[in-house]
Amino acid sequence: MTRLVSARPAPAMINGFDGGKLADLPERERTMIERRQALLGSSYRLFYETPVHPVRGDGVWLYDADDNAYLDAYNNVPSVGHCHPHVVEAIASQAAVLNTHTRYLGEQILDYSERLLATFPAELNRVMYTCTGSEAVDLALRLARYYTGGTGIIITENAYHGVTTAAAEISPALGPNMPLGQHVLTVPAPDNYRGDGRDVGDVLAENVANAIAFMRRHGIKPAAFIADGIFSTDGIFSEPAGFLKKTLDVLHEAGALYIADEVQPGFGRLGTGMWGFMRHGITPDIVVMGKPMGNGMPIAAAVMKHEIEQKFGADIRYFNTFGANHVSITAASAVLDVIENEALIENARVTGDHLLAGMRALQETVPSIGDVRGIGLFLGLDFVKDRETREPDGALALKVVNGLRDRRVLISASGPAGNVLKIRPPLPFKIEHADLFLTALKDVLEDAGAAA
Known part of the structure; x- marks a missing residue:
C-alpha cells in the first residue's frame, strides 16, 4: 500500500555511463566495458561519460593504468583514505594468524565492540x-518490526538505503522500476532551500505524523522512520542542527522507532562528532x-x-x-585508531x-549556483536555471561532474533532478586538496559558460 506524497518519479541513475556511446571510447576501455556487459550483465553501471579505470589508490588519490592521478572528492567507503598503511598492515597481520566466525570465543570482537559503543549515547x-x-539496514528493519509489532516504514522521497530486497523496497532512488514495499510511505525531504519558509523540523514532523495517520487509517501499524540524517540522495540537507x-x-508517541542510517554521514564525516545524529x-x-x-573491508553493524x-534475541x-x-x-579497529590519532573529525x-x-x-x-550547503566533508552545490524560480538544472550539474572528471577530479551528483553536486571525499582531505578542487570547479564553470 505504497503512497507517494509527491507524484514526482524517481530518476534513472545519476551520472551513469551511456552505453550508446561505447564506440567513442578508446579501444582499451571499450574492450573492458564489452567484457563487463558480457560477463556481469546490464544491471552493473559505470560512472561518467568517460569511465574511470583506477588501478591503485593512496590517501585521497586514485591512479589509472597510465599512472594519472585523480583527486578523489567522492568516495566515502575508504573513509580514512585509500590503502591507509595502518589499516593495510592490520589486515595483513591478522590474515596471517586467524580468520573465523563469531560462534567461537574471541577477544577482538569484544574489544572493538567496547570501543565502538563508547562513541554512542x-x-x-x-x-x-x-x-x-544493506545487510545492516535489513537487520534494523527486522528488529524494528519485531519490537513494535508493526510493518509500516516511512522514508523520504528519494532515499537510498541498500540493495537487499528489504532495503531496496525503501530505496526510491533506485528508480521507478524498483517497487517500494507494500507498507512503505514516503515524505518530502527537509529542504530548506525550496521550502515555503516554514521551519523544516515542523514540516518533517507533520509529514511523518500524517504518514502515520494514513497507515492507521488503512490498518497498518507503524514500525519505523529511517533516514540518513544528511539526506544525501534527496539533495543533502543538514540545517538547522536539531531539526x-x-x-x-x-515517532515515539506513535510507538514507532527512529532508525539512523549512518552509512554515509557517520564516523566523523560531518566534523561535529562521531555520528551525524548527534x-x-x-x-x-x-x-x-x-x-x-x-575502510572498505566487508564489515557493517546495527547498534x-x-x-x-x-526482545529480538530472546x-x-x-x-x-x-x-x-x-x-x-581488525580493520575496523584500525580505522578507529586512525580517526583518533590523526584528528580526522577536526580535519x-x-x-x-x-x-x-x-x-x-x-x-x-x-x-x-542557487545554494551551497552541507557540513564537514559532506557538501552539496545546487545548480538552478533561475535563482528566482529555483528550477533545478540537472544538465549543468552533469556537465560539471564530467568536466571535473576530465580534469581528474572525482565527484558525483545527488537529488531527484540530479542537480546537486555531491562532494564527499575521504576524511584525510585537507585544505590543500580543497584548493585543488575549488580551482578545478572554477575552471569547469568558466568553460561551461556558467560564470557571470
Whole structure:
C-alpha cells in the first residue's frame, strides 16, 4: 500500500555511463566495458561519460593504468583514505594468524565492540554485525518490526538505503522500476532551500505524523522512520542542527522507532562528532553503519537500545558467518585508531568550512549556483536555471561532474533532478586538496559558460 506524497518519479541513475556511446571510447576501455556487459550483465553501471579505470589508490588519490592521478572528492567507503598503511598492515597481520566466525570465543570482537559503543549515547549499548550496510539496514528493519509489532516504514522521497530486497523496497532512488514495499510511505525531504519558509523540523514532523495517520487509517501499524540524517540522495540537507527532534517525538508517541542510517554521514564525516545524529541532540533507537567502518573491508553493524535487542534475541537466533570475522574486526579497529590519532573529525570540520567558504565565494559570481550547503566533508552545490524560480538544472550539474572528471577530479551528483553536486571525499582531505578542487570547479564553470 505504497503512497507517494509527491507524484514526482524517481530518476534513472545519476551520472551513469551511456552505453550508446561505447564506440567513442578508446579501444582499451571499450574492450573492458564489452567484457563487463558480457560477463556481469546490464544491471552493473559505470560512472561518467568517460569511465574511470583506477588501478591503485593512496590517501585521497586514485591512479589509472597510465599512472594519472585523480583527486578523489567522492568516495566515502575508504573513509580514512585509500590503502591507509595502518589499516593495510592490520589486515595483513591478522590474515596471517586467524580468520573465523563469531560462534567461537574471541577477544577482538569484544574489544572493538567496547570501543565502538563508547562513541554512542549510553542508551545505545548493543551491537550486531553484518558484512554490508544493506545487510545492516535489513537487520534494523527486522528488529524494528519485531519490537513494535508493526510493518509500516516511512522514508523520504528519494532515499537510498541498500540493495537487499528489504532495503531496496525503501530505496526510491533506485528508480521507478524498483517497487517500494507494500507498507512503505514516503515524505518530502527537509529542504530548506525550496521550502515555503516554514521551519523544516515542523514540516518533517507533520509529514511523518500524517504518514502515520494514513497507515492507521488503512490498518497498518507503524514500525519505523529511517533516514540518513544528511539526506544525501534527496539533495543533502543538514540545517538547522536539531531539526530532527520533533520527528523523533512524533515517532515515539506513535510507538514507532527512529532508525539512523549512518552509512554515509557517520564516523566523523560531518566534523561535529562521531555520528551525524548527534548534532540534532537526539538518541535514535537503532543506528546502522556500513563499510566505511572498515575502510572498505566487508564489515557493517546495527547498534541499538538493549530492550530492542533483548526482545529480538530472546526469540530469534542471529548469525552472520562473515560478519565481524577477525580480519574485518581488525580493520575496523584500525580505522578507529586512525580517526583518533590523526584528528580526522577536526580535519573534516576545518576542511569542510574551507570548502563551503570557497564555494560560496564562487556563488557570488556564478548565477547558476542557487545554494551551497552541507557540513564537514559532506557538501552539496545546487545548480538552478533561475535563482528566482529555483528550477533545478540537472544538465549543468552533469556537465560539471564530467568536466571535473576530465580534469581528474572525482565527484558525483545527488537529488531527484540530479542537480546537486555531491562532494564527499575521504576524511584525510585537507585544505590543500580543497584548493585543488575549488580551482578545478572554477575552471569547469568558466568553460561551461556558467560564470557571470
